[in-house]
Amino acid sequence: MGLNFSIIVPAYNERDNIPLVVERLEKLLPSDNWEIVFVDDDSKDGSREALMSLARSNPRVRFIRRIGRRGLSSACLEGMASSSADVFAVMDCDLQHDETILPAMLQAFEEDPKLELAVGSRYTGQGGGTGDWSKSRVFVSRFATRLGSVIRKTELTDPMSGFFAIRREIFEETVRNMTGKGFKILLDIVLSAGRPLRVREFPYEFRTRQHGESKLDIVVAFEYLYLLADKIFGRFVPVRFVLYVLAGLSGLLLHLAVLGVLYKFAAVSFVASQTAATLAAMVSNFLVNNSVTFRQQRLKGGLLVPGLVAYMLICGIGAIVNVQAAEYLYASRIPWWFAGAAGALVGAVWNYAVSTQIVWTWLPTALRRKSRP
Secondary structure: OOOOEEEEEEEOOOOOOHHHHHHHHHHHOOOOOEEEEEEEOOOOOOHHHHHHHHHHHOOOEEEEEOOOOOOHHHHHHHHHHOOOOOEEEEOOOOOOOOHHHHHHHHHHHHHOOOOOEEEEEOOOOOOOEOOOOOHHHHHHHHHHHHHHOOOOOOOOOOOOOOOEEEEHHHHHHHHHHOOOOOOOHHHHHHHHHOOOOOEEEEEOEOOOOOOOOOOOOHHHHHHHHHHHHHHHHOOOOOHHHHHHHHHHHHHHHHHHHHHHHHHHHOOOOHHHHHHHHHHHHHHHHHHHHHHHHOHHHOOOHHHHHHHHHHHHHHHHHHHHHHHHHHHHHHHOOOOHHHHHHHHHHHHHHHHHHHHHHHHHHHHHHHHHHHHOO
């Protein structure tokens, strides 16, 4: 009895590509031991209707519609968790991955019972390539590959690849240690394994997208660094908290700049200047945290203003908590500098914990529920 395979395809606004993916895979994989699982992040371009039609007419096709959740890595994990297959293959829906190597990748698991991971590589010495990528994009990809090699134990020429197949046992072994953030799920897997995996690489040429728009932006690079930092330091302190504190430091710099301009150069009273600087810093901290720290849950459109108001109220209470904690420690004969730093830390922890739960979790859910007819 052979292995069963699930091809996991994360999708967002890929209406035109979805039927092409199914058509190509059916030509390549004619046997009965596979399925394709699309994970759609609530697309707005008609992808849901296309997937519904395919799932009703083709027993190989399943799809998961995610509402209020976004992200390629988490979509792939959700697709794998929904399947009972022996091997999971992951490929993009944009047709940039060369699906013609998929049969060989899957066959490798049949031939080698000890194989744990099969990876489509753009950089293996046996061939492959990045197509029409610019020199700068190739450089960034190569640099990220070398950076990741510092902490991963599995040797790969292309750990940034989004085209791979993994045995179920490795998924079960690693899934609880994965961050599930960003786009680089393969790197997340090999870093979470904590041991070298038995790997085979398959060269392929990265193709040009034909339909739809690229989902990549500058924050993808940031999410990659976030993943590495989480694997290195996450056991000691949450990386998201560190980002929150860094956002606060950027707000402090803005605060001092606004205060200096208004008070020293515009001759505004100190109290008015301090008030304006405080408000500017709060708005800045909210926007930075919304764009970076809480990118996966970021607020948009009509949720921005309520989120900002809630954030400022929470930070106002945090300032009171900060002062009260520092005052208590100072009254207990703790050195002034330690009392002040401890108060600031207590305030930061308060702001982070409460804003995470209210501003970026409870509030958007409550407002969306309220807006429904």
